[in-house]
Amino acid sequence: MEIIVKDNAEQMSRVAARVVAKVLNAKPDAVLGLATGSTPLGLYKELVRMHKDEGLDFSQVTTFNLDEYVGLTKDHPQSYHYFMHENLFKHVNIPTQNVYIPSGTTDNYEAFCRWYEQEIVDSGGIDLQVLGIGGDGHIAFNEPSSSLGSRTRIKTLAKQTIDDNARFFDSAEQVPIYAITMGVGTILEARQCLVLANGRSKAAAVAAMIEGPVTSMITASALQLHPRTMAIIDRDAAGNLKMLEYYEWIQEKMVNAP
Ligand code: GLP
Numbered sequence: 031m032e033i034i035v036k037d038n039a040e041q042m043s044r045v046a047a048r049v050v051a052k053v054l055n056a057k058p059d060a061v062l063g064l065a066t067g068s069t070p071l072g073l074y075k076e077l078v079r080m081h082k083d084e085g086l087d088f089s090q091v092t093t094f095n096l097d098e099y100v101g102l103t104k105d106h107p108q109s110y111h112y113f114m115h116e117n118l119f120k121h122v123n124i125p126t127q128n129v130y131i132p133s134g135t136t137d138n139y140e141a142f143c144r145w146y147e148q149e150i151v152d153s154g155g156i157d158l159q160v161l162g163i164g165g166d167g168h169i170a171f172n173e174p175s176s177s178l179g180s181r182t183r184i185k186t187l188a189k190q191t192i193d194d195n196a197r198f199f200d201s202a203e204q205v206p207i208y209a210i211t212m213g214v215g216t217i218l219e220a221r222q223c224l225v226l227a228n229g230r231s232k233a234a235a236v237a238a239m240i241e242g243p244v245t246s247m248i249t250a251s252a253l254q255l256h257p258r259t260m261a262i263i264d265r266d267a268a269g270n271l272k273m274l275e276y277y278e279w280i281q282e283k284m285v286n287a288p
Pocket of ligand 1: 161
């Protein structure tokens, strides 16, 4: 895993936006995998700025979001549909028909999940998957004990995730108990992964993801198996890393690497 440590979340977002822009410049019809949560907000803001100021073009881009709460309609302010529309899609020139987000209101989840996986394949596969990490080490909504070969499916949320995400709802009771999420296996098939984390509350999960054993108890640790994953984290989130000095040394020396 390539580990890039930045001083703060703003710098993290800026570097992440450059990674996304590089993919889009090389391949204007790239397929992006997108994440929600507070972590990628700065990245989306920067992408919107690049679209407006620098002409970053989304007209041929296709996106697949990682997950959605079961039971929330598209216009629910806490749904991931709403989040993506408000924070990215309505500000850039991406065609509506190129946007895929798991449905939280389908009447046939099994069929929907199969269809979603097939759409990813039919679109040519995900070129760059953006990820955050949950406090319990999850990616998307792949909670502890999720199979590392899992595909898009319904997951029951962990108590910690419900508590963590309760801040966005009026109370913990209002957080949905189920989510529809890409699987760890689905995510690992992306050609490139970009995982972001900031803040002290992510330090333990980040250390487990990067330096811990590969385990279904920390589904982000499965990214160690991916040949092309970049982690961009801020100094607070890097707080528990044992080999931090080495990662920074690599970044410094890489410039002159043969
Ligand atoms: C949710 C999402 C994850 C996200 C995580 C962290 O559980 N399903 O994709 O990474 O929250 O959220 P935040 O960035 O708000 O800490």
